[in-house]
Ligand SMILES: Nc1ncnc2c1ncn2[C@@H]1O[C@H](COP(=O)(O)OP(=O)(O)O)[C@@H](O)[C@H]1O
């Protein structure tokens with residue numbers, strides 16, 4: 001398959017956004033603030049959550065800096081996927097009043113991350129490949145065949161849930177029964193969320209395949225509405241929450257023992273790893289050229305996925321624009 005054209009946003013345009021990154025917001029007037037690694041969340045009195053997707057980037061569970069336009073790219077991508085999957089799983093999205101903002105229904109979050117994996121890959125301690133490489137042949141209650149190689153497709157996509165880590169701890173992957181025992185969550189809620197995760201993944205795989213991409217693995221979060229319905233929350237199938245590979249080069253590279261061509265956060269992770277950083281100790285400062293290149297790759301990824309050009313909003317003061325779009329001034 002022929003690669004799509006170059007990204008519609010030039011490196012120069014991305015460079016021009018560098019002085020105007022959205023690193024954090026203070027909109028306490030709209031509700032109680034919770035600062036996540038990537039998103040600033042505000043909970044309103046009337047049951048909505050206003051999620052400001054900032055330009056912060058996390059890797060190895062740490063905030064490692066900002067990338068210009070990343071918040072807009074992620075918001076665009078997550079919204080696109082929510083529209084494409086509404087028939088498969090209901091989601092929390094209500095509206096998108098600003099390129100960096102999603103207004104969603106406030107839910108009670110389920111204490112589990114539903115990870116779905118279609119390939120034997122990964123490099124962090126929670127990854128299926130690292131377990132397999134150590135000789136383990138069972139992962140989250142699934143038996144794994146002998147003789148598999150790194151990056152090989154699994155016989156079928158596996159649900160490998162993990163508990164949500166708090167305060168900088170790493171997530172722990174576990175079987176359904178272990179998660180139920182550890183979290184005391186309602187088994188029917190777990191099963192409803194697990195079914196939706198598998199259906200969402202299937203839809204994600206199909207849409208990615210149409211674009212010459214492989215949805216390798218991903219993570220979903222679920223919440224319960226005040227009416228008691230389980231809905232998908234947070235974001236789905238973005239380069240932050242998922243791993244994507246190019247389908248056209250996968251077989252050849254796998255056959256030659258090379259890493260697949262990927263277009264997710266891998267670019268930034270590899271740069272950090274090349275500086276010896278794997279999550280502990282002081283964080284190397286991302287040089288501007290790496291930040292611009294990383295954003296350029298996010299644009300490539302998202303345009304390829306959506307099959308549409310991404311139109312950046314180049315505001316000198318993004319927080320002021322957000323305030324206006326939220327009717328705060
Ligand atoms: N509809 C929702 N209701 C309640 N919580 C939500 C909803 N959507 C997302 N969240 C939570 O909001 C936070 C989003 O910010 P993020 O930067 O991802 O934080 P974190 O560092 O905790 O992952 C997450 O903790 C996520 O679980």
Ligand SMILES: [Mg+2]
Pocket residue numbers: 036037038
């Ligand atoms: Mg998160």
